[in-house]
Amino acid sequence: MVHSVNDLKPIKVGLLGFGVVGSGTWTVLNRNADEIARRAGCRIEIVRIATRNPSKVSGVPGQVQVDDDLMALVRDPEIDIVVELIGGSTLARELILAAIDEGKHVVTANKALLALHGNEIFEKASAKGVMVAFEAAVAGGIPIIKSIREGLTANRIQWLAGIINGTTNFILSEMRRRNLDFATALQEAQDFGYAEADPTFDIEGVDAAHKLALLAAIAFGIQIQFDKVYVEGISHLAQEDFVHAQNLGYRIKLLAVAKHRKEGIELRVHPAFVKRNELIANVEGSMNAVLVRGDAVGETLYYGPGAGSEPTASAVVADLVDVTRMHHTDPENRVPHLAFQADALAEYPILSIDEVETSYYLRLLVDDRAGVMAEITRVLAEDNISIDSMVQEQVNDGKATIIFLTHKSREGDIDKAIGLIEQLPFVHSKVTRIRLEQLEK
């Protein structure tokens, strides 16, 4: 019944792109070839590589064809699986759709592409009976797609909250640990290679939002809806708020939150106060973690490196093994791309940010005199915002910094109250507002 590993025809892989993740995939697949074949039941071999800079490909033996003709690789009849690691969402989309058309399976790490065009891509793949695997697109080497899609199938997923962008987590960790301001911490992240020359997608939360759109789809059985994700980055965070967070027993993290409420689904990426004794608050540096709550299992957490050459390659190769195994399976008995059968997706409304409910950290500068506090708390109360705790701190010139932590409130109500508070004559600053995420037990 069981064949020896070397009896079976190897699975032939074509690699599009040979950058950080592409070269890592080559390295891991070759270094661990025996170990991987002992698991997969046959050898998995990269037989062709196409990249815009073939001259930069090194360490690859002569029998592997290397050139810059990406589309020719996709159409090469010898190839069973196309691995797309060139990034971007124009050419990558064309190549993946062409691979599907050719009846080839695809493995990709391209979260931006799937966030924007995933619904189209998965639909075409299902129609053609091929697989598009994307473990590497979210949280690097952590098998989070597999865990949610296959490991938690018994559950209604109630919510998930992730630290799924290593660049911003590194910056936030350094801002806290070494009292750095944002610009300095960003510069360090760039020096260490954790942030790109143009860091916009990372620091403005867009990358995390791409990944959240994918996680929410597989958690709740909905279409990928990147355009409905509320996105707020970390570039506006002040050093001072890290000090207050520390004193109040919190850490500031860029959280990606998807929550299934009876009214609909919250999809949001923003900095958040998280209680320091929560495990996820202690995820530091460029590491990632995703906390998932299911109605049967309760809370589970998945932690590991969210980026980098070999960690991401680990996910790419795991997908190659999965695709190799399911290759011979009837398409209808494979794990569905988005966890739920394609004809069984739901259409829950996505809630606007106004309807989101969290607690809040509010900081403002006011005149340090009697009556000020009473007036502000009156405004908050009128907008249904109840206060959990309050700190007042003397500053110079007869002024004081006030910090409120609120109970759970509607974001619309908070915005209205902030608008009113900022018009009060004794308020001398914008109100700094950071959401406070109470990860319910």
Added chain:
Amino acid sequence: MVHSVNDLKPIKVGLLGFGVVGSGTWTVLNRNADEIARRAGCRIEIVRIATRNPSKVSGVPGQVQVDDDLMALVRDPEIDIVVELIGGSTLARELILAAIDEGKHVVTANKALLALHGNEIFEKASAKGVMVAFEAAVAGGIPIIKSIREGLTANRIQWLAGIINGTTNFILSEMRRRNLDFATALQEAQDFGYAEADPTFDIEGVDAAHKLALLAAIAFGIQIQFDKVYVEGISHLAQEDFVHAQNLGYRIKLLAVAKHRKEGIELRVHPAFVKRNELIANVEGSMNAVLVRGDAVGETLYYGPGAGSEPTASAVVADLVDVTRMHHTDPENRVPHLAFQADALAEYPILSIDEVETSYYLRLLVDDRAGVMAEITRVLAEDNISIDSMVQEQVNDGKATIIFLTHKSREGDIDKAIGLIEQLPFVHSKVTRIRLEQLEK
């Protein structure tokens, strides 16, 4: 290509046992039936229940047959999958082997059975072309079997270290947090239902060793070798050592460690000092976590509830969905039971505890006078044990408590040194020895 969920014939499940996990499995499978069918592509229905106490089965509609004839359920031709949740390793073994003989798939949460008879059971299952799924046997609702077996297939697993017994983790957390002694903390665990009336298997590390034998098999591609696991429990731990651990920046955890060294494989369960800033040191109460290091991915951690009715049921039902999907697949293209193809298992030597290398925490009571320290450190040095740090604490009667933290040493050398130290005339206690696990980055 895709059928509507209700077009397909449901998968029929027979449930052996209706205790904590059995009733949880019934509840979850019924409460989330629609959600599960939307994922699995067909309905999964429990059609028959057999348990030694059928009168205790409640909330099950009349069309489900409930009786005490376990073997008749196994032989019922209507049933596709047998779920074994009766525990124990005699009758459960007979029932599972009979189910395999009948060509039925099996899902089980029975770690004791698999630790002792798993090799036989998986061999028979492979010969018969059926699956035996066991996600629920290790770490309750955490999809740790799936993550290692399918999510990390690109990697050579270098080591794993787990907190995989909730009872002992609860006891250790309470001993630390509230300065309780072992007996009091155990009593509380029993009162809360975290520990059984006879807690031996939990507190002596046997349950963790069962699970470790399974984890090591799927991590390294070896047979299940429970009899080779070194096992040491927590009942001998003194309150005093929790105080010293705290002061030195450590927590005491019952760790299950499997490590692949070039000389062979370490398999061991014992209390260990773990640095407080490690994520795994902050896993408290009855929660479980497994830290896995692979050569490509680096370190990943999986955290969640390790026991309980619905968390464990979550894993049972996830296995039911997997088996339902792979049911139609050629046996040779399914995920192998022990992660590696059955004909590709390796035979690495399992190292004896003497050959294990860790750091150590040593505590002893000595005369508080000049020369004592010199003499002890001389004995340690002669046995190749180098000291990382040392604390001395005055006690009454001209005596002092000395604590050493050592660098990495061979356990055989430590044992020899302890033997010599305990014979020194100015040493007035046994040497308390707790391993100190440096989870390498």
